[in-house]
Amino acid sequence: MADGRTGPVHSGENLLFLTDEQLRQGIEAMFFAYRGFTADPDRILADLAYGRAHHRAVHFIKRAPGTTVNNLLSILGVTKQSLNRVLRTLIEDGLVESRVGKLDKRERHLFLTADGEALEQKLSDAQRSRMRMAFREAGPESVAGFRKVLEAMMDPEMRYAYMRLKDTGS
Amino acid sequence: MADGRTGPVHSGENLLFLTDEQLRQGIEAMFFAYRGFTADPDRILADLAYGRAHHRAVHFIKRAPGTTVNNLLSILGVTKQSLNRVLRTLIEDGLVESRVGKLDKRERHLFLTADGEALEQKLSDAQRSRMRMAFREAGPESVAGFRKVLEAMMDPEMRYAYMRLKDTGS
């Protein structure tokens, strides 16, 4: 490690892609790419006095309509106080509807209103558009690799949540 | 677009990887993976009363010792006032040294002290370790694709900054 390398020591395999230098480039790629990833929605949100937190909430309510607060909490990985602040404004502004559960009346099920759907559409159009360009430029094999690395990078619980959503959608 | 698809319309090419569903999965993969990406450094920083911004500053000072505040600013994409707060605490705590420029005395050149190097090492070890596992699990072809997609996702300016750093390192 003193030489700043982690590379090919124990086998004939080509492990050059695991040098510290390659890893550092991966880290910086993540940093810069994430900025691009959030840039377009951020611009839209700025005009509406909303932030990234609102986007995330709206996105996952769209994905899993009727989800409970607790469920959303575990997906977003924030505290209920933090989520509540966001949900409250979204409900007040008529973008999200909160219905008392039928079976368990303690639960609140969350849905997007027509306005909420409209905002979600606007935001995800912007984000998908960038993702589409990146995917197209990189090609299908690269996209598969992209997904594979990202999935391996997730915490196990997040990976589980991601997989569950993935199955729901397709 | 009404049917929620973007897919194969205009050619014999297989463009299934560009469906809205695939794009959505890519978006969610970015979201969940970025959380894992920052989780390990965040845990270390929490004990030290530092945050992600400190990590970023230390990382890029390590990468380009002697960089000016302005230079760092353009890489990090925040206001100088925001960066300054972070730099001030790092300098007060003896992790970063700020030297007045020789040619241009308006400039400040930034360097890590021994303590600063130690923290950077600790943080980047943690982050590299996760990246290494993800890379190893995914394999070299996937890593290449991962990088290709991320690079295509960056804003042009960020992509330029990233490329410049990339060339510096290798």
Add this chain to the structure above:
DNA sequence: AGCTTATGTCAGTGTTGTTGACATTCCAAG
């Protein structure tokens, strides 16, 4: 009846972004 779960709220704090104002330094035009 008593314990737990799900949700919401209030208060306080910390990090990190923002804008506005200002000091210092450099450089170039008059």
Add this chain to the structure above:
DNA sequence: CTTGGAATGTCAACAACACTGACATAAGCT
């Protein structure tokens, strides 16, 4: 040489959004 503008960096105040801790309410469970 002086003066005015541009570049660089610093200080102060404010907003967004995360956190913790404490508490309230309602509902389900044993």
